[in-house]
Amino acid sequence: MVTDRDEQQIRFVRLDGAVMTALLDGDLTGASAGAGAALTGFFLTDSALWLWRYRLGQMAGDPARAHWCERLAVCGPGGAVVGHGGFHGPPDDRGMVEIGYAVDPAFRRRGYARATLTELLRRAAAEPGVTTVRASIRPDNVASLATIAGFGFTEAGELWDEEDGMETLYEVPARSLGSLSAP
Numbered sequence: 407m408v409t410d411r412d413e414q415q416i417r418f419v420r421l422d423g424a425v426m427t428a429l430l431d432g433d434l435t436g437a438s439a440g441a442g443a444a445l446t447g448f449f450l451t452d453s454a455l456w457l458w459r460y461r462l463g464q465m466a467g468d469p470a471r472a473h474w475c476e477r478l479a480v481c482g483p484g485g486a487v488v489g490h491g492g493f494h495g496p497p498d499d500r501g502m503v504e505i506g507y508a509v510d511p512a513f514r515r516r517g518y519a520r521a522t523l524t525e526l527l528r529r530a531a532a533e534p535g536v537t538t539v540r541a542s543i544r545p546d547n548v549a550s551l552a553t554i555a556g557f558g559f560t561e562a563g564e565l566w567d568e569e570d571g572m573e574t575l576y577e578v579p580a581r582s583l584g585s586l587s588a589p
Contacts, residue, residue, distance in 0.1 A: 416521040418477035418529075419443060421490060423465055426458040426476075443480055443487045448510040454490075456569070464495065471495050479507070479522045488513040491522045493530070501537030502577070503530055519553045527557065531583035539580055542573040558582050 419441060428437035429449050438445045448454065457476070464471045476492040491507030507522045530536045541559060543550045559576035567573050 414481065414517045414521040416479050416481050416488075416518070416525045418491070418525060419480050419487075420472075421476040421478050421492075422472070423462055426462050429458050430455060430462075441478060441487075443478060443485055445478075445487055446510055446512070448489075448512070454508075468495075474503070479509070479518065479525075481518060481521070486513070488518040489522060491526050493526070497533070497535045497537070501535055501580070502540055503533075503536050503538075504540040504542065505530070514549075519549070523553055523557070527578075527583045531580050533580075536580045538577050539583070541576045542567065542570075543576065544570055544573050 421441065425437045425440040428434075428440055429445075432450065434445055434447070434450060437449065461471075461475045465475060474493040474496050476490050478487050479489045479491050480486065481488050487510070489507060489509035491505070494504040494506060497503050505523070505526045507519065507526065509519045509522065527539060530539045540562070541550075541554055542565060543554070554576060558578045560578070562575045562577040564572060564574055
């Protein structure tokens with residue numbers, strides 16, 4: 407029997423450069439084959455295409471970034487791809503990583519953002535070089551603010567993002583994440 411909790415268990419599948427390139431070419435069939443999972447039009451939206459271009463540029467400049475970049479968020483026994491998540495790059499000089507994630511609108515309001523965030527935080531806590539995890543969120547993004555609630559994030563400042571405008575920075579020490587339980 408499959409329960410809601412089983413449905414919300416997320417596993418990550420690496421989204422490599424070849425898959426991102428296929429998506430940029432509008433080749434959803436080829437991207438799905440390369441990813442080993444059925445991708446939807448969500449991965450071809452303007453914001454997704456911007457992200458694939460950006461991540462490919464990062465990986466071209468520093469191939470080690472590929473380990474930290476985007477992954478497909480896959481759930482349940484059927485392997486539905488509910489979104490994507492990852493880090494903006496490896497830890498900086500202070501050990502800080504910034505998380506990013508998005509859930510396909512067809513799967514929103516079912517706990518998948520929280521499940522994806524949980525897996526990202528677990529991954530960060532398991533990395534020896536990570537001391538702090540950051541999330542940057544627009545003040546009007548009520549859903550994202552609700553998603554990070556309860557994970558120990560505290561407000562750490564503001565920044566202007568060229569893509570999203572003014573964002574509030576939230577941080578949590580990675581060492582406090584070692585005992586995360588499933589959402």
